[in-house]
Amino acid sequence: MSDIDKQPSTNRPTPPENGMGERIREKRKELGLTVEQLAALTAFYDFGTEAEEEKGLSVSSLYLYEKSERLPRAKEMRLLCDALNVSPNWLLLGEEWDSKQGADSELADALRKLVKDASNPIQMLLDKGASRTMMHQLKVAEVISKGK
Helix, strand or coil: CHHHHHHCCCHCCCCCHHHHHHHHHHHHHHHCCHHHHHHHHHHHHCCCCCHHHCCCCCCCHHHHEEEEECCCCHHHHHHHHHHHCCHHHHHHHHCCCCCCCCCCCCHHHHHHHHHHCHHHHHHEEEEEEECCCHHHHHHHHHHHHHHC
């Protein structure tokens, strides 16, 4: 056995995926979402599931992910990334991907005011070529307003 193999496990670097639960919780709170609202948001992004009651992630799964008791699989990671508006790289490793997010946030706030009375604001924004971040922020606002 080499000296490296004899070292206690506390001397080894922590794998970045061990922090995924903390990143999920922090980003959820940053967006102002409860776990229940995040579950509803993941259902919005679940295009591959036909049955409405099976869409998205369950509240219990989200709690397990946030406590780092379970890691999400590929589909669950995609739903989390879409709902939290982060890249898979950030969710897994903690490195963000969108350096323009602050500017997009200001634009999204202005767009929210413009589309407040529109009958289908999501479609209106899609037609106007809105960015993924702007669309996400509008959907988060919609989910939060329904949860009140």
